[in-house]
Amino acid sequence: MEAAAVIRALGALAQEHRLAVYRLLVQAGPEGLPAGALAQAVGVPGSSMSFHLAQLANAGLVTQRRQSRSIIYAADFAAMTALMAYMMENCCGGVPCLPDDSCCLSTPETKDAV
Amino acid sequence: MEAAAVIRALGALAQEHRLAVYRLLVQAGPEGLPAGALAQAVGVPGSSMSFHLAQLANAGLVTQRRQSRSIIYAADFAAMTALMAYMMENCCGGVPCLPDDSCCLSTPETKDAV
C-alpha cells in the first residue's frame, strides 16, 4: 500500500457521517447495506450520502454491488488491515520495545505490508 | 473513545506530512524524536511542522516532552489501539463471519473499547 492511498483512506474515515457509515458497514458484515438505508440511518439527504459513499469507495474501504434498484455497500476488511500495517510498519525499529507489549501489538501478519 | 476524538485522530493522520511524521515516530519507538529533526526529515519549515505536530498532539496520537531546548515527540500506541477498537466495534454483529478470518481480525482485546 502506498502513502497516497493511505491518506485517501484515512481522509475518508475522518468525517462524522462517513465514520458512522463505515461502522454500520463493519457491523453489517459481508452482506452490507443499501445506500438508502445508510442515508436514513445517518440522517443525511441522499445526494450527500452518495457523495460520502463515493469517497469511501474511492478509498477502497467499501465495495459496492447492485441488487435490483439498490446499490449495496459493504466494508472491505482487507483495506483496514493494510492501513494498519502501513502505519505500524517497522514499529520501534523492529526491536521488541515495551515490556508489557503496549506498542508493536504485533501479530506476525501485521508486520508485513498486505 | 468517542466519535469526535476518533475523527480528530483520523483527520490528523490523513495528511502527507503528518502521516510521514507519525510513521517516523512509530519507528523511533518510546524514545521519540525532536521537532527539529522531524521538520528536517520530512522537509518542511519549522512553523509548518509545529502546526502539524500540534494537530497530532491534539488528537492524542503523540506525546511531547521538553528536553533542554528540544521538544521530543513520541507516538502514543494506546491511542492507535483505541482507534482500531472503535472502528471495528461489534464487527459483523459479533458473529464469526468469514471462514478464512479475513474480517473481524479479532484478538480478544480488540473486541473491547480501550
Place this chain on the structure above:
DNA sequence: TTGATATTTCCAAATATATCGAATAATGGA
C-alpha cells in the same frame, strides 16, 4: 409505455485546512 423507486451527478455557497515568513517565547552557555 408510463409511473414509482433508488441512486447518482451537477452546481454554487459555506466552511475548514495547509502554507510559510516574520515575530515571539523558552532554554542554556559564554
Place this chain on the structure above:
DNA sequence: TCCATTATTCGATATATTTGGAAATATCAA
C-alpha cells in the same frame, strides 16, 4: 547579561471539503 539555538504563535493567502436541492440515470412492475 548577551547571544545562539529550538520551537511556537500569528496572520494572510491559497486550496480543499461539505452541503443539499434540482436534474439526470437506472431498474422494475403494471
